[in-house]
Amino acid sequence: MLKEFFNQETAPHATNVLVGKLGDILVRAVGxxxxxxxxxxxxxxxxxxxxxxxxxxxxxxxxxxxxYDVERFGIIEAFGSLxxxxxxxxxxxxxxxxxxxxxxxYDQMPDPKYVIAMxxxxxxxxxxxxxxxxxxxxxxxxxVDIYVxxxxxxxxxxxxxxxxxxxxxxxxKGA
Amino acid sequence: xxxxxxxxxxxxxxxxxxxxLNVGPQHPGSGHMRLIIKVDGDYIVSCDPDPGYVHRGxxxxxxYRNYIQNIPHLERPVxxxxxxxxYPYCLAVEELLGxxxxxxAKYIRVIAAELNRCIYILYWLAIYGIFLGHSTMFxxxxxxxxxxxxxxxxxxxxxxxxxxxxxxxxxxxLPANFEERCLRQVDYFEKRLKEYQAVFYKNxxxxxxxxxxxxxxxxxxxxxxxxxxxxxxxxxxxxIRKKEPYDVYENLDFEPVVMKEGDSYARSYVPYLEMFExxxxxxxxIRKMPKSGSVRTKLKPNPKGGNDEVYKRVESGRGALGxxxxxxxxxxxxxxxxSVGSFRNLICMPYLLKGELLGNMPAVYWSLNYWPVEAxx
Amino acid sequence: xxxxxxxxxxxxxxxxxxxxxxxxxxYPEQKLKFVGDGxxxxxxxxxxxxGLRGRHILYHEHCTGCQLCSVACEGxxxxxxxxxxxxxxxxxxxxxxxxxxxxxxxxxxxxxDACPFYALYMTNDYELSSFTKSALIYTPAQLxxxxxxxxxxxxxxxxxxxxxx
Amino acid sequence: xxxxxxKDGQPSGTAESSEDVKSLSKDEAKKFYEExxxxxxxxxxxxxxxxxxxxxxxxxxxxxxxxSKVTVDYVRNGRIRVSTKKEDxxxxxxxxxxxxxxxxxxxxxxxxxxxxxxIEVVYHLGSYTDxxxxxxxxxxxxxxxxxxxxxxxxxxxxMTSLREVFYSVEFHERECFEMFGVYFEGHPDNRRLLLPxxxxxxxxxxxxxxxxxx
Numbered sequence: 001m002l003k004e005f006f007n008q009e010t011a012p013h014a015t016n017v018l019v020g021k022l023g024d025i026l027v028r029a030v031g032x033x034x035x036x037x038x039x040x041x042x043x044x045x046x047x048x049x050x051x052x053x054x055x056x057x058x059x060x061x062x063x064x065x066x067x068y069d070v071e072r073f074g075i076i077e078a079f080g081s082l083x084x085x086x087x088x089x090x091x092x093x094x095x096x097x098x099x100x101x102x103x104x105x106y107d108q109m110p111d112p113k114y115v116i117a118m119x120x121x122x123x124x125x126x127x128x129x130x131x132x133x134x135x136x137x138x139x140x141x142x143x144v145d146i147y148v149x150x151x152x153x154x155x156x157x158x159x160x161x162x163x164x165x166x167x168x169x170x171x172x173k174g175a
Numbered sequence: 176x177x178x179x180x181x182x183x184x185x186x187x188x189x190x191x192x193x194x195x196l197n198v199g200p201q202h203p204g205s206g207h208m209r210l211i212i213k214v215d216g217d218y219i220v221s222c223d224p225d226p227g228y229v230h231r232g233x234x235x236x237x238x239y240r241n242y243i244q245n246i247p248h249l250e251r252p253v254x255x256x257x258x259x260x261x262y263p264y265c266l267a268v269e270e271l272l273g274x275x276x277x278x279x280a281k282y283i284r285v286i287a288a289e290l291n292r293c294i295y296i297l298y299w300l301a302i303y304g305i306f307l308g309h310s311t312m313f314x315x316x317x318x319x320x321x322x323x324x325x326x327x328x329x330x331x332x333x334x335x336x337x338x339x340x341x342x343x344x345x346x347x348x349l350p351a352n353f354e355e356r357c358l359r360q361v362d363y364f365e366k367r368l369k370e371y372q373a374v375f376y377k378n379x380x381x382x383x384x385x386x387x388x389x390x391x392x393x394x395x396x397x398x399x400x401x402x403x404x405x406x407x408x409x410x411x412x413x414x415i416r417k418k419e420p421y422d423v424y425e426n427l428d429f430e431p432v433v434m435k436e437g438d439s440y441a442r443s444y445v446p447y448l449e450m451f452e453x454x455x456x457x458x459x460x461i462r463k464m465p466k467s468g469s470v471r472t473k474l475k476p477n478p479k480g481g482n483d484e485v486y487k488r489v490e491s492g493r494g495a496l497g498x499x500x501x502x503x504x505x506x507x508x509x510x511x512x513x514s515v516g517s518f519r520n521l522i523c524m525p526y527l528l529k530g531e532l533l534g535n536m537p538a539v540y541w542s543l544n545y546w547p548v549e550a551x552x
Numbered sequence: 553x554x555x556x557x558x559x560x561x562x563x564x565x566x567x568x569x570x571x572x573x574x575x576x577x578x579y580p581e582q583k584l585k586f587v588g589d590g591x592x593x594x595x596x597x598x599x600x601x602x603g604l605r606g607r608h609i610l611y612h613e614h615c616t617g618c619q620l621c622s623v624a625c626e627g628x629x630x631x632x633x634x635x636x637x638x639x640x641x642x643x644x645x646x647x648x649x650x651x652x653x654x655x656x657x658x659x660x661x662x663x664x665d666a667c668p669f670y671a672l673y674m675t676n677d678y679e680l681s682s683f684t685k686s687a688l689i690y691t692p693a694q695l696x697x698x699x700x701x702x703x704x705x706x707x708x709x710x711x712x713x714x715x716x717x
Numbered sequence: 718x719x720x721x722x723x724k725d726g727q728p729s730g731t732a733e734s735s736e737d738v739k740s741l742s743k744d745e746a747k748k749f750y751e752e753x754x755x756x757x758x759x760x761x762x763x764x765x766x767x768x769x770x771x772x773x774x775x776x777x778x779x780x781x782x783x784x785s786k787v788t789v790d791y792v793r794n795g796r797i798r799v800s801t802k803k804e805d806x807x808x809x810x811x812x813x814x815x816x817x818x819x820x821x822x823x824x825x826x827x828x829x830x831x832x833x834x835x836i837e838v839v840y841h842l843g844s845y846t847d848x849x850x851x852x853x854x855x856x857x858x859x860x861x862x863x864x865x866x867x868x869x870x871x872x873x874x875x876m877t878s879l880r881e882v883f884y885s886v887e888f889h890e891r892e893c894f895e896m897f898g899v900y901f902e903g904h905p906d907n908r909r910l911l912l913p914x915x916x917x918x919x920x921x922x923x924x925x926x927x928x929x930x931x
Contacts, residue, residue, distance in 0.1 A: 051201045054229050055254045055548045058298060058335060062324075065301075065317030069576045080203035097913035098200065098207070098228045105201050120629065123655040123685065127248055127629055130239070130929040131232045132921055133913070137655075139685075148681045149688055151658035152254060154334055159579050161681035168683065227911035235922055244627035247660040311566055318575050322714065325707055332591045332605040332674070338660045346665070347600030350587045363709045373565040379558040397845045400821030400885025411845050419795060419852035473598045486796060486841060486854055488823070497854075499826050499841065514824030514841065522888050551911055 035173060042112070043166045044074035046087040051105050054092030056119040056152040063155035070155075073162055082108045087165075090142070092152070093121035093128060094135045106142055114169070116161055117144045120151045127151070193220055198536065200228050205540070208547040210524070214533055222528040224521055230551040237511040241477055242268050245508070247338050252515065252549040254335045256295035258287040258327075259491035260513075260549075261340040263498040266421055267487040268342040271480035271502050274472050280344035281422040282464035286357070287330060287339055288489075289453040289460070290323045293364075294335075295492035296446045297323070299544060303443060304375065306537040307384060312375045319367050322360045329353060342478075344471035354461050361454050368450060376444060385439035389527040389539035392437055401523055403494020403516045404449070404544050408434050408441035415490040427459045439535075442542040446492075477506045493517050493544045517550035573715035582716060583703040590675040591661050595668045605659045607677040608652055610695035612639065614671035617648040624666035631656035632663060637692050643669075649692035654680050675699050769794050772853070775817060782812055790858075798856040803876040806859045810840075810882040818847040819855055822879070825889035827897035829924045835860040836874060836897050836923075842883070861899055867919050869898035870907065878904035896922040 004010040005018075052060075063070050064077045071077070079085055088106060106113070117138055120126030125136035138144065145168060148161035196212045199205030209225040233252060237245050249264050250257035262284065269276060276284075297320040304312025324334055329350050331339035339346050375381055391401070396409035406413055414431035416424045432448040434441040480502030488497035494516030501510040520543045527539050577584065588603035622632040634648040641647070650663075650672065664672055677699035682688055705717045769792070776789045776797050786805045790798040801809050813819050823841040830837060840857040844850035864872040878901035879886050890901045891910045898920040901907060909916070919926050 049201070050203050052207050053200075054207060055251065057207075058255045061298065061301065061317060062321075062334075065321070066314050066575045067318055067321045067577050068579060072576075072578075082201070093229060093231055095228060095230055095913070096915075097230070101200055101228075120656055120658055123688070124653070126656055127251060127658055128231050128236070129630055129656070131236055132918075132926070132928050133230055133232050146681060146683060147655065147685055147688060149654040149657065150678070150680070151336060151660075152334075153681075154678050156579055156583070157678050157681055160679045163580070164681055164683065227913070230911040232921060232928070235926075235928060239928065240627040243662070244624075247628050247658055247662065322707070328604065329587045330602065332603055332661065333659060336658070336660070338662070346661070347591075347602050350602040359709060360707075363714065370565060374562045377558055378562045379555040380562075382558075397820055398884050400823070400883070406845070413845050413851065469599075471599050484798075486856065488854070495823065497823055497841065499824065499839070501828055510826070510828045512824060512826035512839075514826075518888065518892075519823070519885070522885060 036170075039169050039172060042086070043169050046073075046075045046114070046162070046165075047079050047085045048075060048087045048089050049082060049085045049105060049109065050078035050080050051088065051102070052091055053094055053098055053102065054119075054121060056092035056122070059152040059155055059158065060089060060091050060118065063158050065155075068155040068159060070159060070162065073159065073166070075162055083110065085109050086112060087114050087116065088142070089116045089118050089158075090122045090138050090144075092119045093126075094138050094141065095133050096135065097133070099135055099141055102138070103141055112172075114145045114165055115142045116146045116148060116158075116165060118148045118153060118158060118161075120149060123147050123149060196533075205537075206545075206547045208550075210528075210536075210540070212528070212533070212536070217533050219528050219531050219533055219536065222525045224524045226521065226547060226551050228551065229548045233552045234511050234513060238507060238509065241506040242272070242342060242480070242508070243474070243478075245511075246341060247336070249511075249513070250336060250338060252513070252552050253295070253491075253493075253546055254548075255298050256291050256492045257335065257337050258284070258291040258340055259295070259489060260496060260515075261338075262288055262421075262489045262491075263487045263496055264500075265340050265342045266489070267485045267498045267500045268480070270485050270487065271483060271500060272342065272474070272478050274343045274474070276344050276422075276472060277469045278423075279465045279468040280470040280472075282460050283330075283345050283349060283470060284340055285423055285427070285460050286457055286464075287327065287337070287345070289456045290327050291337075292492045293450050293453050294320055294323045294327070296450055299446065299492070299541075299546075300443075303541050306541050307381065309375065309378075309381065312371075315367075315371065315374070319364060322364055326353075326357055326360060329356070341471070343474050344469075346471070348470050354464075357461060358458065361457055365451065365454050368447075371447065376447065382440065384535070385443060385538050385542070386436075388439045388535045389442075389531060389542065390436075390438045391523060391527060393435075395526070396437065399522050399526065400519055401494075402519050403491070404445040405442055405520050405523065406494065407432060408445045409437035410435040415488055415495055419488070421487075421489055423460070423463075426463060427456050429456050429459075439538050439542040442544070446544065479504060479506050480508065488514070491516060493546060493549070494519065513552055515549045515552065516544070517546045518552075520545055521550055572713040573710075575714055575716070577705065577716045582705040583701070584716075585703045585706050586676050590673060591664060592673045593661075593664045593667065595670070600661070600665065603674065604676045604678070605661045605674050607654070607675055607680060607690070607699065608663075608695055609673050609675045609698060610650065610692055611671045611673075612637075612641065612649065612692065612696055614669045615641075615644055615649050615692075616669055616671070617644045617646045618669070619648070620666045620668065621650050621663035621672055624663050628660060628662060629656045629658050631658075635692065650695070651689065651691050652695065653689045655685055655688040676701055676703060766793070768792050771849070772797050775853070775855075778817065779809070779812070782816075783809060790856075795852045796854055796856065798858065800858040800860075803859045803861055806857070806879065807877050807882070809857065810879050813842060813855065813857065814882050817855075818850055819844045819853075820846050820883075822883045822886045822889060823854065825886050825893050827893050827899060827922065829863070829897065829922065830860075831863065831924045834863050836863045836899055838876065838893060838897075838899055840879065840883075840886070863923075864898075867898040867923070869894065869920060870900045872898075872900075874898055875900035875902055877902050880904055896920055898923070 004014045128134035146161045146165045199209040207228045211223040213220040297316040301313045301316040331337035393410045412433045429452045484501045486499045497514040499512040503509040586604040590603040591605045592601040625632040631653045632650045635651045772792045787801045819842040826839045828837040842855045861874045861876045
């Protein structure tokens with residue numbers, strides 16, 4: 001290692017390696033706790049967008065009802081303003097008329113943002129696999145983080161999906 | 176220029192004074208639909224509803240599936256009222272195929288339909304509360320709704336999409352001790368329901384926001400062909416359960432709720448009172464139900480309807496719900512048309528919102544008992 | 553004055569609820585109890601047995617590979633596909649068994665109604681969320697596993713309101 | 718003659734085919750049964766139901782007023798079906814509203830018949846004001862020509878709108894226009910309702926519009 005450092009030809013490369021290693025150490029020493037702190041903040045304050053796309057919104061409503069109460073997990077009741085939201089739960093079928101609007105809503109949200117595909121229709125098209133007006137899943141429109149199956153999913157399944165999302169955010173890069 | 180455009184496309188005139196607002200599909204005061212509203216200051220000049228965000232082509236897809244495979248499909252438009260939307264389908268298919276339904280199954284169907292009506296109305300009430308900014312009124316009905324969801328879950332096995340009613344009866348018998356549990360929860364629910372009065376219906380804030388807004392007179396309600404609670408709030412005593420009783424409703428004891436005012440308050444009060452009647456029906460049906468017996472008539476695999484057509488209707492949570500099925504000697508129906516209450520009440524929206532304050536829009540819009548997914552089908 | 557009275561009455565009826573039991577189900581710790589072991593079907597009587605419609609369970613020793621479940625699912629969700637398995641069963645010469653894609657399944661239970669050999673039932677397991685789409689496809693081997701569930705909380709109604717345990 | 722053939726063909730056909738059919742695919746099997754002329758529909762004779770009196774009196778009123786212009790298709794318990802030509806539908810609708818007391822439309826549905834090159838438009842009419850008619854639904858049907866290549870709004874599949882008579886048909890007729898391409902003359906608002914704005918295909922509920930994979 002040192003030999004390479006004093007060699008004229010390999011010196012620039014070795015410097016790069018050294019800087020990279022130092023950077024790594026720095027990231028580990030400072031970045032990791034910072035990441036952890038930032039992610040910890042994100043985990044417990046997920047703000048979902050109030051965009052009902054189809055009938056799964058019934059069970060999304062039930063999830064924020066007193067019985068299931070997703071606010072225990074820091075997921076606040078669906079919210080009107082897009083500029084303060086970081087979670088979009090796609091509640092069911094995306095029709096051809098709704099898809100551009102869904103993308104428009106997603107584009108307006110600030111980064112970082114997470115997507116939960118709720119229900120069979122949002123995952124693969126579900127019952128409407130041969131309908132003329134329904135997209136076969138939202139993978140082509142949005143990048144999906146968590147898939148919550150069911151038609152509609154039970155609120156428990158949705159909460160489990162939210163817990164998985166929190167696990168995922170924990171392991172993400174902070175900033 | 177405008178004459179040469181094809182129908183469906185038109186140019187819009189721009190006026191300095193009139194502003195166009197898009198309410199929805201992403202808006203806290205609308206569901207999965209858009210209202211194109213023109214406002215002059217605070218007053219709504221015109222309203223053009225733009226549904227179709229959840230149009231999934233159920234009627235077209237029903238033409239490619241046989242009478243049994245259609246069951247999970249046709250309940251999807253209103254998943255929180257799924258027994259009631261399947262009810263007329265089952266009645267229609269039974270008439271087409273000539274099936275007799277066992278007596279016990281008829282009573283179980285009525286119980287399922289009434290429980291589901293309560294679930295629907297409570298969800299609707301919860302959203303009405305949150306539209307008006309009354310979050311207690313979201314929490315209470317959404318919590319009490321779980322009592323009935325538990326009952327239907329014990330009956331059918333799913334929280335909302337029951338797929339419980341089938342042509343020829345119901346999928347499975349009631350679980351053990353169901354009657355007892357049902358009566359206990361209904362009693363508790365009625366006690367809870369009375370508490371809604373003080374917090375919501377007698378609340379001066381609600382009264383000032385809804386009383387006298389969006390008045391639909393009796394003649395207009397008839398002329399516009401409205402249905403369900405919208406019609407009954409305008410003073411027309413029309414309930415299909417009484418006027419054209421299906422299954423065992425003629426044996427059961429209840430009174431349709433009618434109010435004369437026709438404003439948003441009356442439209443929100445009628446469904447509330449209907450829940451008491453539903454509880455009465457459930458109690459009565461449990462008392463009169465045969466304690467044992469078969470619950471399902473066995474169908475032939477791939478049953479065929481004759482060369483015939485049938486129109487059957489029931490009273491759902493949103494009003495009359497009719498199925499028009501044309502069959503042509505094949506296992507699949509030739510044409511299925513669902514005439515839904517929400518779509519019939521859509522016509523009220525431009526009519527009632529004209530001249531209304533913009534702030535009253537959510538109060539009027541959601542009082543019409545409108546569920547966009549059902550209207551779009 | 554009556555307006556103020558009405559508002560006070562409304563507030564009062566809300567404040568009374570401070571003394572009422574909490575209705576919330578603390579989900580990951582508590583789980584709801586359901587009727588029976590899940591939705592089952594009795595082909596002899598043609599009537600189902602009440603229960604929750606959750607994930608399926610497949611009894612390999614009963615499955616004959618007759619494809620009736622996949623035919624039943626054909627027009628509904630097309631979630632069931634028949635796949636080859638490396639097992640030898642006397643009743644299943646073709647060695648094919650259903651594989652269920654829960655990204656498509658709508659939990660209607662009509663496949664259970666279609667099975668005449670008591671091979672396909674539904675269980676009380678509903679926790680199926682996943683990170684990827686492919687993890688939602690359950691092979692016959694995965695379907696054979698009986699889910700471990702501890703569901704014991706029921707809704708309780710007394711003078712102080714409804715609560716969960 | 719045909720029934721004899723069926724009876725002869727049925728047992729032998731099923732006995733032969735029981736082995737063959739298993740190896741056939743679904744479509745082939747369907748074809749096979751159709752060629753053999755085997756029908757699985759219930760062949761029990763349908764008992765004629767008694768014609769209810771009250772419904773008969775209503776249908777008689779229509780039939781006597783428009784003797785040759787209308788045909789009464791069936792009279793059943795609570796349901797009457799009357800079909801008419803599209804030129805006469807306005808007169809018949811006026812008579813139904815003013816003389817018989819039906820006051821609103823429950824649904825307007827189209828049924829596509831590609832074989833006879835016609836689209837049937839079916840109005841289901843009900844009454845709120847007349848207590849006796851509360852359990853009655855009158856089905857008023859008419860047929861409009863159907864074009865092989867539809868250009869909605871410009872071709873010959875058009876009829877008079879009933880919006881003047883029954884105000885409640887407004888949104889139903891808009892739906893019928895976009896789903897079948899039947900243009901309603903006199904309707905103020907023949908615009909798209911449910912389909913996406915960029916829909917450029919033929920009206921989707923026509924039988925020649927095939928959905929994916931079917």
